[in-house]
Amino acid sequence: MISNKRNIVLIDDDAAMRSILSSVLTDADYKVELAATGQEGLSMLTSQCFDMVLLDLGLLDMDGMDLLLEVRKWSEIPVIIVSSRSDENSIVAAFEAGADDYMVKPVGTRELLARLDYAYRQSIRFVSSKNCINYIYHIDELKVDMERRVVSIDNKTVHLTQNEFRIIALLAKNAGKVMNYEKIISSIWGPYAGKENLTLRVNMANIRKKFYKAGASRDYIVTEVGIGYRMLESK
Structure with missing residues (x-):
């Protein structure tokens, strides 16, 4: 079973702020990864699986807005x-670039956690492609619980x-449709994973x-040779 802890990456060049926010998030039962630069953050996002991103705009090596625009090319995290x-x-520019929320420093702990919780619940609605957070894909003896992340x-x-769960969730939300290799690879591992489907x-x-x-x-997963995979439609 996948851990119920929500995974978050915090990208901020201020060491003191990273320490404070990391402590707050850890106490709230988040699993936190820290990045001091934009490039470090991008590297994490393209090689690991996260539920959310906390992003500062004034990074040392790049503007946080550029990082946001880059992430939005391939991810709805x-x-x-x-x-x-x-x-x-x-x-306004941040929202136009695809930010889900915007908080001005200094931030209140309770408000931060409330906003993160809301953003997470909204993302579950997107992942499930249903207008509810407790969508369950169910066919015969197979169940995929999107909210609890239990198969x-x-x-x-x-x-x-x-990553195995993310693959199943992606196929389940598109049940009945053929998902080509490139789409699955970019959705799970990011845009820099290439088109080689061996890992998949x-x-x-x-x-x-x-x-x-x-x-x-x-x-329950049909291989469409040379194209991709298709999950059987739920009943």
Whole structure:
């Protein structure tokens, strides 16, 4: 079963601010990764799986707005701006670039956590492609619980890695549709992963092995040779 902790990356060049916010988030049961530069943050985002991003705009190596625009080329991950820039132009520009929320430093702890919780719940609505946060994909003995991040076969939990779950969630929300290799790879590993599908095929093989080991009566993921994968439609 995937951990219920929400994973967040904090990108801020201010060491004191990183320390304060990291402590607040950890106490609130978040799993926190820290980045002191924009490039470090981008590297993390393209190689790891996160639920949310806390982003400062005044980074040393690049403007946070440029980082936001780059991320929005390939990801809908919630991005919350935490910046000392309080002018209207900066705030409007951030929202136009794709920010989910904007907070001006210094930020209140309770308000920050409330905004993060809201952004997360909104992202669950997007991931499930349903207008509710507790959408469950269900076909025969297979269940994929989007909110709890639990996959089960005949009520027996299938222990997936985070990327394996993300693959299943992506296919489940598009059940019945063929998802090509490039779309899946960019959605899971980011735009710099390339078009080589070996990693995807290895993950898919592991998922299928785990499904059958848990007692799956058939293959719920159809391979469209040379194209991609399609998950059977739920009933």
